[in-house]
Amino acid sequence: MVTATFRFYEELNDFLARPLRRQSFSCACARDATAKHMIEALGVPHTEVELILVNGESVGFDHPLKDGDRVAVYPKFEALDIRPLLRVRERPLRVLRFIADAHLGGLAQLLRLAGFDTLYDNHYADARIEALALDEARIVLTRDRELLKRRTITHGCYVRALKPEAQLREIFRRLDLGSSAHPFRLCLTCNVPLRRISKDEAVGRAPEGVLERHSQFVTCDVCRRVFWEGSHWKRMRALMDSVTDGATDHVKDSAKRR
Incomplete structure (x- = not known):
């Protein structure tokens, strides 16, 4: 000893x-x-x-x-900046991608709202999270410290906050995500890029009143839902501005679900 x-x-x-x-x-x-x-x-x-x-x-x-x-x-x-001193990791991750454990579904949706590719499934076992983190070079987000001790997990964060918006602010602060965010780029449910569509393509997929008041629409090609800039979009826009300090471009794609 x-x-x-x-x-x-x-x-x-x-x-x-x-x-x-x-x-x-x-x-x-x-x-x-x-x-x-x-x-x-x-x-x-x-x-x-x-x-x-x-x-x-x-x-x-x-x-x-x-x-x-x-x-x-x-x-x-x-x-x-202590990068010249660091020896604990071979290299940083080139692309910021996340995988969230079963307790962080709300945080996963908010990270997608901010434009970050974030895997989440409340049925993922710890071994599955570990494998996906390794195979796809993802940062593990969890409130389970034992998960972060798994040998092949090289990048991860123990999330201290309890509520999703507070968790989002914590992760943005700890990982300095403000300048990397691209809000309203991904579907909050499917985690895939949204695609802009014409107003004609939204007919029958958005309420008539919405079609009368709005001219810009996007869709998710997986779940087929249509999004537009409604009152929910404004609240989410305010949240994104508050966590990025206005550092991101105001990408006007969507946020209100059908």
Whole structure:
């Protein structure tokens, strides 16, 4: 056995037992234990970790711990670019795609509203989520910390907020999504791109009153529903503006369902 001293910073303390939070503490480790093994043994999912310093030097998850090591573990940095220091992941994801677990259906719809490809099915087993995240390079969103400890999940977020709009704001803030959003691009149900159609094509698929008041329509080619800019669109537009700080183009495609 070897003994190392650990210190976790900021929100990573939420995952620790209360007596260990916001202070340095010593912990016995197996002789061949890695940084990742011990971090997760203490309750912190590896997907929440952005930087590990052992004796002041940045290391990867597979770094073997030695007797007397001092380990500092940090979450995502909000205001400081630490990319030159990072060794915990091979590379960032080129395209932001998500998969949400069974408890985050509302968040999944709001991420689709913001234009982010987000898989969701409340029947997905954890193993299925893990496989899809690996095969399609998706970020796992969950309130189950054990899911984030699965070996092949490299990118994920433990969602702390309880309500969908608060969850959306949390994810936008943590992953800095404002400049990447393209609202009203995807069907909220089918997660596929919406297609603009003429008013003539909307006849019989939208109420007569709507056809009289509106001239722009889009449709989903999977569920065949038609969308237009109604009162629901205005509320969703306000939500998108609030989470993006007006950074996105005002793509006027749809938001009110038939």
